[in-house]
Amino acid sequence: MRELDTAFTGTATEVMNLDIVLAFGSAALGGAMAVGGMVRARNLADRWTFVGGMAVLATERVISGLLAGATTEAEIIHWEIWRLTAASLIPGLWLLFSLSYARGNAREFLLRWRLPLAGAFLLPVGLAVLFRERFFLPSQPGEPAGLFRLGLAGYALELMMLVSAVLVLMNLERTFRASIGVARWRIKFILLGVGVLFIVRLYTVSQAVLFRGEYPSLDNLNSVALIAGCLLILRSLFRSRRFGLDVYPSHSVLQGSVTILLVGIYLLAVGVFSKVVGYLGGTSDMAHKTLVVLLLLVFLSILLQSDQVQLHLRRMVSRHFQRPLYDYRTIWRKFTEETSSRVEQPDFCRAVVKLLAEIFQTMSVTLWVFDERHEEFILAGSTSLAESQARELKPVATEAAAIIHHLREHPEPVDIEEVKDDWAATLRRCHPDQFRKGGTRVCVPVTAGDEVLAVILLGDRVGGVAFTLQDFDLLKSLGDQVASSLLNVRLSQRLLQAREHEAFQAMAAFFVHDLKNAASTLNLLLQNLPVHFDDPAFREDALRGVGKSVTHINHLISRLSQLRHELKIQPTESDLNSVLAGVLGGFEPDTAFEIERRLVPVSKLSLDRDQFAKVVTNLVLNARESTAGEGRLTIATGQMGPWIVLTMTDNGCGMSAEFLKNSLFRPFQTTKKNGLGIGMFQSKMIVEAHRGRITVESTPGQGTTFRVFLPIPPPHR
Numbered sequence: 001m002r003e004l005d006t007a008f009t010g011t012a013t014e015v016m017n018l019d020i021v022l023a024f025g026s027a028a029l030g031g032a033m034a035v036g037g038m039v040r041a042r043n044l045a046d047r048w049t050f051v052g053g054m055a056v057l058a059t060e061r062v063i064s065g066l067l068a069g070a071t072t073e074a075e076i077i078h079w080e081i082w083r084l085t086a087a088s089l090i091p092g093l094w095l096l097f098s099l100s101y102a103r104g105n106a107r108e109f110l111l112r113w114r115l116p117l118a119g120a121f122l123l124p125v126g127l128a129v130l131f132r133e134r135f136f137l138p139s140q141p142g143e144p145a146g147l148f149r150l151g152l153a154g155y156a157l158e159l160m161m162l163v164s165a166v167l168v169l170m171n172l173e174r175t176f177r178a179s180i181g182v183a184r185w186r187i188k189f190i191l192l193g194v195g196v197l198f199i200v201r202l203y204t205v206s207q208a209v210l211f212r213g214e215y216p217s218l219d220n221l222n223s224v225a226l227i228a229g230c231l232l233i234l235r236s237l238f239r240s241r242r243f244g245l246d247v248y249p250s251h252s253v254l255q256g257s258v259t260i261l262l263v264g265i266y267l268l269a270v271g272v273f274s275k276v277v278g279y280l281g282g283t284s285d286m287a288h289k290t291l292v293v294l295l296l297l298v299f300l301s302i303l304l305q306s307d308q309v310q311l312h313l314r315r316m317v318s319r320h321f322q323r324p325l326y327d328y329r330t331i332w333r334k335f336t337e338e339t340s341s342r343v344e345q346p347d348f349c350r351a352v353v354k355l356l357a358e359i360f361q362t363m364s365v366t367l368w369v370f371d372e373r374h375e376e377f378i379l380a381g382s383t384s385l386a387e388s389q390a391r392e393l394k395p396v397a398t399e400a401a402a403i404i405h406h407l408r409e410h411p412e413p414v415d416i417e418e419v420k421d422d423w424a425a426t427l428r429r430c431h432p433d434q435f436r437k438g439g440t441r442v443c444v445p446v447t448a449g450d451e452v453l454a455v456i457l458l459g460d461r462v463g464g465v466a467f468t469l470q471d472f473d474l475l476k477s478l479g480d481q482v483a484s485s486l487l488n489v490r491l492s493q494r495l496l497q498a499r500e501h502e503a504f505q506a507m508a509a510f511f512v513h514d515l516k517n518a519a520s521t522l523n524l525l526l527q528n529l530p531v532h533f534d535d536p537a538f539r540e541d542a543l544r545g546v547g548k549s550v551t552h553i554n555h556l557i558s559r560l561s562q563l564r565h566e567l568k569i570q571p572t573e574s575d576l577n578s579v580l581a582g583v584l585g586g587f588e589p590d591t592a593f594e595i596e597r598r599l600v601p602v603s604k605l606s607l608d609r610d611q612f613a614k615v616v617t618n619l620v621l622n623a624r625e626s627t628a629g630e631g632r633l634t635i636a637t638g639q640m641g642p643w644i645v646l647t648m649t650d651n652g653c654g655m656s657a658e659f660l661k662n663s664l665f666r667p668f669q670t671t672k673k674n675g676l677g678i679g680m681f682q683s684k685m686i687v688e689a690h691r692g693r694i695t696v697e698s699t700p701g702q703g704t705t706f707r708v709f710l711p712i713p714p715p716h717r
């Protein structure tokens with residue numbers, strides 16, 4: 001018996017020593033990764049959060065090493081409290097890393113996740129600072145050996161750790177699935193390394209939540225996971241010598257997430273398993289059995305995400321079940337859905353490159369667009385080339401001409417590895433191999449008639465699989481579709497530019513028309529100046545009118561830098577008669593052209609006085625010009641139901657029914673010799689911006705009546 005006790009004690013000591021070695025060894029490796037990341041970090045959020053996260057994991061492993069050397073229950077609980085305190089920093093740091101690593105749109109995600117991020121930092125740390133003495137409950141007789149019961153604070157912290165592990169894994173999966181081609185190849189092992197850390201942590205934390213207690217013996221798995229994760233990350237750095245790239249994941253959170261599915265299956269399976277074990281009367285070896293369930297699910301997730309497994313599965317189905325290699329209807333629908341909404345050429349080209357990489361399981365896809373104006377190829381999208389590389393590799397003018405000449409005569413996809421001509425050598429240079437066993441490279445001309453719009457190059461196929469006749473047929477069809485869509489995108493851009501130019505011209509014409517009205521007002525003043533110059537009252541009114549016109553011109557000039565495509569009004573409570581009096585005061589009395597006022601008190605309106613003054617000015621000047629300056633204009637106000645009505649009637653030349661119907665309120669349509677055709681178009685826009693309407697009645701040779709209807713605001717309650 002004494003010999004057995006001695007053997008057991010020796011075995012326990014060896015296990016304890018192994019635990020200490022694992023803990024301190026993983027801490028050293030994690031600390032080295034943190035220092036290495038600090039050297040490589042250049043003020044990038046993903047690298048600095050990686051440094052902080054590794055430093056926290058290393059600190060936690062140091063405490064675990066001290067925990068492994070503890071011999072009494074009090075010492076174990078003491079170091080467990082400190083381990084959980086250090087671990088409280090893990091959710092925030094690693095969630096921030098998973099949201100920012102290798103993401104070109106990281107800022108958008110950080111803004112959308114700002115509340116969960118704040119909670120991931122503040123809640124666990126707050127528990128650790130304020131309630132860490134309540135992490136564990138006193139031990140009770142009959143509890144399983146090696147289990148330390150969690151208090152409410154400790155249980156809440158473990159739940160937060162569980163949720164954060166799921167969120168981190170979900171975000172890593174999203175980044176992985178958004179990357180394609182060489183970008184996926186470069187970041188895969190960093191994502192796998194961090195994924196290993198949190199898959200194992202998901203397991204250990206789920207055990208703590210399930211049994212409402214900590215098994216310190218399970219903590220060794222976190223040490224092993226840290227070592228394995230660091231080795232995977234080192235492999236990635238030695239493999240690509242880049243910490244990360246920019247990919248652009250979708251904002252959809254749950255759609256298609258393998259992480260959510262597998263974690264749900266795992267937690268359901270473990271929960272049912274624990275109930276069955278408890279019903280049968282024990283928890284013996286429960287932790288190890290649930291670990292097997294987790295490992296099987298992890299292996300399943302790796303298979304689901306593997307490009308090679310997906311490719312071989314598709315080929316097996318095609319070969320043994322006599323099904324075509326491609327589901328053409330699904331491909332065509334997805335291709336149309338993903339590209340039809342892209343109205344900008346760069347977005348369209350990036351979408352095409354990504355889709356082709358997914359459809360043909362190729363790591364490297366490059367799309368070069370031909371610029372006819374400069375007779376050169378421009379990189380429009382690539383899964384393998386950066387812009388700096390493209391500038392060095394792109395064809396020169398003579399090489400581009402040779403490529404275009406050949407593709408015009410042979411607009412079919414071609415394996416450029418088999419062609420020895422110079423144009424094919426140029427394309428091979430433009431699309432360098434990334435892998436030694438990546439198979440052949442294929443050129444797909446994007447042509448519309450005799451015009452070569454672009455060239456698509458594919459290579460580095462998963463598993464080095466050769467392109468088949470089915471592949472070439474599908475590439476030809478997709479190339480034609482890309483050509484058609486590319487022409488539509490360019491046409492849409494030209495139409496958009498034409499509309500913007502037209503809108504700019506219309507807005508500029510507004511200002512010119514306002515300046516013309518101001519000039520007309522000054523011209524009237526100058527005409528009356530020789531006749532009434534000796535009248536002191538006239539001179540006073542003239543000076544006031546000149547000052548008002550100059551102020552108006554300066555106001556217009558100041559707004560030239562603020563052209564907008566839509567009319568903005570700033571209404572205030574105003575009296576319509578007061579607005580009319582202010583505008584008509586700028587028109588000096590003219591014996592040849594008489595203005596008669598029939599203004600009656602009306603309700604207050606919500607008006608932009610400056611903008612509505614333009615409407616009145618336009619109508620007055622139109623009436624004066626229609627009577628050749630020798631007629632009468634009657635201006636009346638009144639109320640008609642829920643409307644205030646401004647009526648302006650002149651006895652001028654009038655307008656034809658055809659002009660009223662087709663031209664009056666359209667821009668640049670006018671019957672005046674020197675007119676711009678802008679005044680009535682502008683007036684209608686201003687009236688409608690006030691939620692009103694304008695009508696017109698006119699008879700050639702007899703005159704015209706304009707009515708402006710403005711809504712009476714509801715009474716304040």
